[in-house]
Amino acid sequence: MSNPFVSNAPQRRRKLERGSKSTLLLAALAALAGLIGLLLAGAHPLVKWALAILMGLASGWMIWLLTEGNQEEPFLRVVKRERISIWKKIGVRISAIVLALLVDALFILCVTGLNPIDVYVTMYQGTFRTNRLIMAALRDWAPLLLISIALAPAFKMRFWNVGGEGQVLMGALGSALVMVYVPQAINTMFPPETAAGLLSGPVIYLLMLLASVALGALWGFIPAVFKANFGTNETLFTLMMNYVAIKIVSSFFNLWRGKASALGQLNMTTKVGWFHGTTVLGVRNVTYLSTIIFALVMMALMFCYLRYTKHGYEISVVGESQRTAQYAGISVKKVTIRTMIISGILCGIVGFLIVGGKDQTISTATAEGNGFTAIIVAWMAKFNAFYMALISAFLIFLEHGSQEITNAYQIMNKYAADIITGIILFFIIGSEFFINYRLVFRSVRKEVR
């Protein structure tokens, strides 16, 4: 083994250090005991301070043990895992969540003095208190998942598409343009009865979809063409395209709002372009069922597209190495442009579904930052569509939980609630490290050999 971390420390020395692992365990236990005591301790601040000091000391001890230098062989080494069993993976993630909840509990208790268990129950209720809240969570989950699915092929190709937000906005604009101008055109071109028939029929939805797809695809196509032909930096390009889209949407918003102080819903009187509501789980007027179904279908399709089709194979080859792709006769240029158009089309459709189904209007906040959140989702899921569904559901659960906490407690404002969800996210992303690498202590060097 040529691992530079492995040294041939004398046996004698190793013997002396054999106790280290158990010492570390002891320190960790002391820290944990302090933490649990802190959570259970009554109101007396003196006890809390004492426990906090105990925790601090124990943690300091741990850090010292971990970093103590002056040894021929480091006390702790990081080794890349060859493979990891699914159970171990799940175990790492669960322990990450448990640890995050413990740290959060500490934050809640020390900063706000609330009972952490109550806060967690409230957080859970943000999604699960009523069927209506479950539906609201699904309504917010579907676009996030869809955008993640849209970005995944580009990322897999190592094309840094951070332009999801702009592509969704342009898609939304396509639908809004149709909602605003097509009824006027139809009303002037056809006699009243024909016009009414056209406006209430599927034609308008088809036009909205087409306009959204066209604009979304255009916003994916432009950076791809520049990248493929001139080698421009796609990260900057797609990022800037977001701002261009925001400014365009903002101009139309101001144009359409006229003398009113806000745009409000489009076509309020005629409801042209609004999706019809259905009753789901006893919740009336659900206009976003199509979004949820489409997200589920796309999840399966994208999974198959990336894994089982020739396109999917080409994408992964281009992602692994452009030279290999060229050598194998794959046109990198073609794959780049094609994949980005697919990304753009999907994002465009999300814009259509949001404008028609969820908001019935457009603003610069239509995409709600999901174009950026989806980047995290896609990467955390390693482009597996089913994992993306789980991760985006988890993110929405956190978001709705944080909103519920904000509603319930005066002392927990939005920022404090976001710290709680932020800590959970931090631990989960951090746990990826322990899935990819493992820690090797000096006293167990034998195993490494």
Add this chain to the structure above:
Amino acid sequence: MKKFAALLLTLILCLTAVSALAMEPVAKEDLKIGAILVGDEYEGYTLAHMEGILAAARNLGLDESQIIWKRKIEENASCTTAAEDLFDQGCQIIISNSYGHQDYMNAAAEEFAGENVVFVAMTGDYAAISGKDNFYNAFTKVFQSRYVSGVVAGMKVAELVENGTISPEKTPNNFTADGKVKIGYVGAFPYAEVVSGYTAFFLGLRSIYPDAEMEVTYTNSWFDISAEAAAGEALVANGCVIVGQHADSTGAPSALQKLLKDGTVCYSVGYNIDMLEVAPDAALTSPTNGWDKYYTDLFSAVINGEEVPQDWAKGYEYDAVGITPLGASCAPGTAEKVAEVEAALADGSLKVFDINTFTVGGETVTSAPVDLSYLDWSQGGAVVYAGETVEAIVDGAFAESEFRAAPYFSLRIDGIIEDAQ
């Protein structure tokens, strides 16, 4: 003329007609109130609403636990979800506090028509013409308290000129070419609500010190501390000695405090909250809304099965507006003058938009038709909810907030210059 008077009377009757609440009375201990808020306690505008709701609840002996808050709710479909969830939690009164919530409250009112619940979109403008009996709007006549804050500012300007702190010779930057004192104003958006407010402020100021000119800068945001501070600084740099505001943050007053400390003569009139904490020397006063008056009316109407106007607007006559305590920098005699003006506004002898006090394009305004319809501008101004077109000049004054609670004064009067947005 007789016909016109009759029409006017009918209109006034229509609009001020109280409608019985479309719901069964709710026992005091069973009442649940849901409030959808665009911000939270840490932002002045929402804080004023929360305090109003809490004060109304205290007045009527309700417990704080009977109020369910929805904080930081955006002006999109999440507002509808919040309203629906409040209904699920058993609220009989559901209030939203931002104009942009109105459409979604309207949708919720439509969804729950016939249920024992009312929806109140504060500062909204079309409940009365929406054809719904479970949908309400309310606004205070805050332009009256802006006028009074203008009087406070006018007293200060008069003092500064009289004691020679500012003069065309000594501080020429504070005066226009024709010798008028420069006044500044930080506005959020160029909407009627803001125009009505700054005009009232300016008229109040000019009622004390007539030789003034005002420059209005828009920030295009209701709450932007740094943009408001920058606008305040720019106005002072242009020579403004007073900077008023219709934006929700403490940005401008704190910027002016710093400039005043550094030796520039400039004073601030805030909005919504007492600015003395951030600007102890620069702040003169702030006009405020007394939302508790409306909320008390609303809650007691629901408890007692009484009536409440579908479009409620009240001012000094009902103590629904006011100004915060005067700062130490105010000119001597200000308190007495304020009391006098407030009393005159309360008994109706003084009208804020008296047509003899302003001109538009050099002419006195004798007619100002106002269309009260709610229009969809994206469809070229198509009518969503039809309202009457009324003559707003009544008895020699522009009758603001009489035909509809939400402000509709949007004349640009002489002496005020709007900066390009």
